[in-house]
Amino acid sequence: MHSLLTRFKRSSEAYLTAVILLLVVVFGVLTPDFLTLGNWFDLVESYSVTAILAIGLFVVLVTGGIDISFAATASVAQYLAAYAAIRLNMPAPVVLLIGAVTGTLLGCLNAVLIDRLRATAIIITISTMSVYFALLMYFTSGKSIYGLPGWWSDSMVLFEMTTGPDQSVRLTLPIVVMIVVAVGTAFIMNRTSLGRQLYAMGGNPEAARRVGVSLSTMQWFAYGYLGLLAGIAGLLQAHRVGESVPNAMIGGELNVVAAAVLGGASLLGGIGSVSGVVLGILLLAILRNGLNLMGVSPYFFQIVIGTILLASTGITGLSLRRRRVAEA
Amino acid sequence: MSQANEPKASTMMPAEPPADRLRELFHLCRSSGNTGLLALLGVLFLTFSLYLPGRFATHDTLVSMMFQLPELGLLALAMLFPLLSGGFNLAIIATTNMGALIMAWIMTSYIDSTGSNAGLIVLLALVAGFLACLLVGAITGYLVATLNTHPILVTLGTMSIINGTCVWLTRGKPIAGFPEVLQSVGNAIFLGIPLPFWLFVAATVAVGLLLSRTRFGISVYMVGSNLEATRYSGINTRNVLIGIYTASSVLCWCAAILMMARFNSASAGYAASYLLITVLAAILGGVDPNGGFGKVSGLFIALLVLQVISSGLNLLGVNTQLTQATWGGTMIAVMLVRYLIARFGLFKPRRAVAKSAPGA
Numbered sequence: 001m002h003s004l005l006t007r008f009k010r011s012s013e014a015y016l017t018a019v020i021l022l023l024v025v026v027f028g029v030l031t032p033d034f035l036t037l038g039n040w041f042d043l044v045e046s047y048s049v050t051a052i053l054a055i056g057l058f059v060v061l062v063t064g065g066i067d068i069s070f071a072a073t074a075s076v077a078q079y080l081a082a083y084a085a086i087r088l089n090m091p092a093p094v095v096l097l098i099g100a101v102t103g104t105l106l107g108c109l110n111a112v113l114i115d116r117l118r119a120t121a122i123i124i125t126i127s128t129m130s131v132y133f134a135l136l137m138y139f140t141s142g143k144s145i146y147g148l149p150g151w152w153s154d155s156m157v158l159f160e161m162t163t164g165p166d167q168s169v170r171l172t173l174p175i176v177v178m179i180v181v182a183v184g185t186a187f188i189m190n191r192t193s194l195g196r197q198l199y200a201m202g203g204n205p206e207a208a209r210r211v212g213v214s215l216s217t218m219q220w221f222a223y224g225y226l227g228l229l230a231g232i233a234g235l236l237q238a239h240r241v242g243e244s245v246p247n248a249m250i251g252g253e254l255n256v257v258a259a260a261v262l263g264g265a266s267l268l269g270g271i272g273s274v275s276g277v278v279l280g281i282l283l284l285a286i287l288r289n290g291l292n293l294m295g296v297s298p299y300f301f302q303i304v305i306g307t308i309l310l311a312s313t314g315i316t317g318l319s320l321r322r323r324r325v326a327e328a
Numbered sequence: 329m330s331q332a333n334e335p336k337a338s339t340m341m342p343a344e345p346p347a348d349r350l351r352e353l354f355h356l357c358r359s360s361g362n363t364g365l366l367a368l369l370g371v372l373f374l375t376f377s378l379y380l381p382g383r384f385a386t387h388d389t390l391v392s393m394m395f396q397l398p399e400l401g402l403l404a405l406a407m408l409f410p411l412l413s414g415g416f417n418l419a420i421i422a423t424t425n426m427g428a429l430i431m432a433w434i435m436t437s438y439i440d441s442t443g444s445n446a447g448l449i450v451l452l453a454l455v456a457g458f459l460a461c462l463l464v465g466a467i468t469g470y471l472v473a474t475l476n477t478h479p480i481l482v483t484l485g486t487m488s489i490i491n492g493t494c495v496w497l498t499r500g501k502p503i504a505g506f507p508e509v510l511q512s513v514g515n516a517i518f519l520g521i522p523l524p525f526w527l528f529v530a531a532t533v534a535v536g537l538l539l540s541r542t543r544f545g546i547s548v549y550m551v552g553s554n555l556e557a558t559r560y561s562g563i564n565t566r567n568v569l570i571g572i573y574t575a576s577s578v579l580c581w582c583a584a585i586l587m588m589a590r591f592n593s594a595s596a597g598y599a600a601s602y603l604l605i606t607v608l609a610a611i612l613g614g615v616d617p618n619g620g621f622g623k624v625s626g627l628f629i630a631l632l633v634l635q636v637i638s639s640g641l642n643l644l645g646v647n648t649q650l651t652q653a654t655w656g657g658t659m660i661a662v663m664l665v666r667y668l669i670a671r672f673g674l675f676k677p678r679r680a681v682a683k684s685a686p687g688a
Contacts, residue, residue: 117667120618122607123608124660124663126604126608126656128656129604129656130656131656134652135653137649138649138653268478297496299492299495299500300492300496302488302489302491302495303492303493306487306492309484309488310471310482310486313482313485317477318475
């Protein structure tokens with residue numbers, strides 16, 4: 001019983017689930033609109049892009065690295081794809097490939113620099129972020145690309161169900177992509193040798209190296225994978241808004257970091273899970289939606305995020321210290 | 329041990345090939361720390377001067393550079409303290425804007441229409457802003473010391489809270505229209521050099537003295553090198569961390585005054601793009617992002633390098649965005665050169681020196 005309780009306390013997924021359930025009850029009682037299925041699906045869709053980015057960042061965080069440049073990467077990939085589609089009239093598969101490949105390549109460039117220059121990841125990715133974004137703004141002069149082709153921007157509903165008068169549940173493309181990405185990443189991280197090597201590297205790089213893990217390969221994979229997911233997120237974001245705005249995705253980087261950390265990832269690497277990250281995103285989404293439905297100013301939301309981040313990291317940090325003191 | 333490898337070193341000094349002598353000279357220069365950066369600064373300055381005759385190396389350009397540099401400079405100093413301790417303060421911009429908004433609010437609300445009490449109210453506003461920044465810094469430092477979490481996360485949290493509160497209370501709108509006294513600080517020229525630059529130099533010297541000549545300064549470096557070891561050596565690391573983040577916040581207060589004086593307005597959204605550039609400036613100046621190493625002089629020269637690049641490109645008519653790309657590019661290029669030097673021993677010190685280091 002005791003061990004079960006401590007294990008429950010230690011798992012951030014359990015924590016998050018409890019907090020989410022509590023919030024659902026509170027918001028459900030306070031606002032009648034909250035507990036409708038339609039609202040939930042809209043909620044998940046509006047956070048799908050952030051979730052995909054957070055899952056990609058999570059993989060990098062597991063190795064003990066960090067990446068600030070993913071939003072810039074996503075913007076570049078999105079813009080290049082939109083350019084290929086509109087100005088060069090390329091077919092859909094080529095356009096999608098351009099988006100995904102651009103993202104992966106920019107991610108791999110981060111990996112090369114971090115691995116070869118032996119520099120801190122945060123410094124390299126701050127630099128590449130400023131380079132990627134500034135070059136994008138320079139070449140596009142900040143101009144948006146409007147009128148994406150129909151195959152790209154038309155809303156894709158894969159499943160629809162009416163749940164009542166004026167109410168329907170719609171399973172849209174972003175939700176499906178998000179689920180596929182989450183399940184795929186969870187599979188890689190938990191069921192493949194590659195995933196376990198990533199955890200090993202984050203836990204103790206030197207130990208991992210000595211048992212034969214190639215740290216370079218791990219970095220290539222982690223940053224390349226985040227780049228790929230950033231490319232996909234860029235394509236999806238354009239799908240949702242129907243245009244490509246060069247600076248639309250910039251500025252939200254730190255919120256994605258917050259979401260990943262909230263879900264149990266550590267900046268020191270080695271811990272966390274995809275389900276935790278998804279729950280972290282869900283927590284943020286529910287809070288925003290609930291506060292919104294209650295009529296709280298959206299400006300207030302940032303204060304709430306900050307408080308939750310401090311509280312959750314604080315609890316983790318303090319319990320770590322207490323455990324260490326208890327063991328000593 | 330090294331004599332077998334290099335018998336020439338002591339006996340045939342005069343006949344040394346020029347390449348070797350160059351290497352020695354370079355090694356000598358390197359030991360003073362900032363030579364590479366100074367050389368970069370010199371090369372950039374000369375290039376722009378030759379490329380833009382009569383336009384770059386002029387009094388006007390230099391003065392305008394000295395007006396532009398201090399804001400980023402003070403913010404970079406604010407980032408320096410946490411970086412030296414192996415931490416990070418993502419809240420510097422939020423703190424700066426908060427200080428500016430508090431001072432702006434007091435100045436615009438309590439000065440009567442005749443302006444007779446302007447002096448008193450400005451003083452009051454400055455004190456209030458100072459106290460607010462002091463408080464934010466002390467709380468941040470306390471949280472970093474007690475929460476046992478990475479400072480990036482702690483300051484990400486405080487940044488969100490401070491920024492959110494400012495945006496929430498002001499609805500994102502700027503507060504504008506300050507008394508003459510304050511505006512004159514932003515435009516005044518004293519002894520041919522802009523007042524903001526004097527303030528920045530004074531702050532740099534003060535920070536330099538604080539870091540190198542005081543017990544607190546040495547403790548900052550020690551905390552950055554090894555927190556646990558510092559604790560066991562009898563230093564109250566909690567107080568040092570509180571001091572680090574308080575110093576950082578107080579420098580934000582200085583930056584806030586300058587920004588108010590220069591823009592004649594305050595807003596929750598100003599200077600957001602400076603946040604990560606301050607980190608670049610510090611790293612470019614030789615600060616170790618893992619903490620423990622770095623000098624104010626290096627940071628100062630790095631800031632000059634960034635300013636020369638941005639002013640020079642501006643005069644050449646290069647787009648602002650492209651200029652920002654060169655800042656990130658400069659960072660990567662400098663790291664690349666450092667890597668190549670280490671990898672291929674282009675300017676490596678004598679083998680004997682290199683060899684004895686790991687074995688010792």
